[in-house]
Amino acid sequence: MEQLVTGKANLDVFAETLSELAEENRNIMVVTSDSRGSARLAAFAARLPDQIVEVGIAEHPACFLTARALEQIKNDIAYSNQPVTLVGISAGVSYGPLGSTHHSIHDVAVLAASQRPVYLKLGKKAMPHLPRESGCFEPGKASLICRGNDVAIIACGETVAPAYQAAQKMQGMGITTEVISMHTVKPPDREAVIRAASKCRAVITAEEHSISGGLGEACASLFLEASICKPFKILGIPDEETVTGSQTEIFCHYGISAEGITKTALSLISLSR
Numbered sequence: 001m002e003q004l005v006t007g008k009a010n011l012d013v014f015a016e017t018l019s020e021l022a023e024e025n026r027n028i029m030v031v032t033s034d035s036r037g038s039a040r041l042a043a044f045a046a047r048l049p050d051q052i053v054e055v056g057i058a059e060h061p062a063c064f065l066t067a068r069a070l071e072q073i074k075n076d077i078a079y080s081n082q083p084v085t086l087v088g089i090s091a092g093v094s095y096g097p098l099g100s101t102h103h104s105i106h107d108v109a110v111l112a113a114s115q116r117p118v119y120l121k122l123g124k125k126a127m128p129h130l131p132r133e134s135g136c137f138e139p140g141k142a143s144l145i146c147r148g149n150d151v152a153i154i155a156c157g158e159t160v161a162p163a164y165q166a167a168q169k170m171q172g173m174g175i176t177t178e179v180i181s182m183h184t185v186k187p188p189d190r191e192a193v194i195r196a197a198s199k200c201r202a203v204i205t206a207e208e209h210s211i212s213g214g215l216g217e218a219c220a221s222l223f224l225e226a227s228i229c230k231p232f233k234i235l236g237i238p239d240e241e242t243v244t245g246s247q248t249e250i251f252c253h254y255g256i257s258a259e260g261i262t263k264t265a266l267s268l269i270s271l272s273r
Helices: 010-024 042-047 062-068 070-078 157-171 190-199 215-225 247-253 258-271
Strands: 006-009 030-032 052-054 085-089 118-122 126-128 143-146 151-155 177-181 202-210 232-237
Touching: 006 010, 010 042, 010 118, 042 052, 126 157, 143 157, 151 157, 151 190, 151 215, 151 258, 157 177, 157 202, 157 247, 157 258, 177 190, 190 215, 202 215, 202 258, 215 232, 232 258, 247 258
Parallel strands: 030 052, 085 118, 151 177, 151 202, 202 232
Antiparallel strands: 006 126, 143 177
């Protein structure tokens, strides 16, 4: 199996890119709530002190940003279509050991699609470099990680890596897997979803989110509209009290690991015969 090269955490890449963009565009302002350290904004504040506003302790990890401030997001940003990018740091189960209060598995479900306000969720773990079959990154257009005809795995965020690792494991079994990175969940890339589901024998979605209101249900509605009936499974956090542990432990518990995804894929493929 191919050894993946680990790169930087998405949060670090975000902070570096933000600094570069803000130096070019002095209209970019950052508002933070006592999270310079955890949001990797200390260097930004040192380089561009006039472009950062500190409002004091009112934490803004994803688990708090999209729950505590939902009314303000809806009325003050989305309703008036303000050009604001909301960045939820340490999203999903990045804060796994701190328990359910710090899990952000509802954020996609409660935020609507819009052309101007944007919600960006970032984990804090260093991520591996993955291949990409299709072209450059484009919001609203999924990235094709690898091609296959037996099973399609549609993943988003930090679940793309175990999805790709599962594809590698199954390649050794003679099973070809199509892995799609659905980096834009609302709206999803309808064309990519329908194409993959139409040609593959089974479909899996994998997300670091509740199975309700996220990527899986968005894909399921597209399948239904297109009259596609294939063995299908949504992998995510089920509607129950969540377990406490590291992100890796939580992924393994809910079958979002490479081994768990492989097991689900083999089960679904057996149903398609």
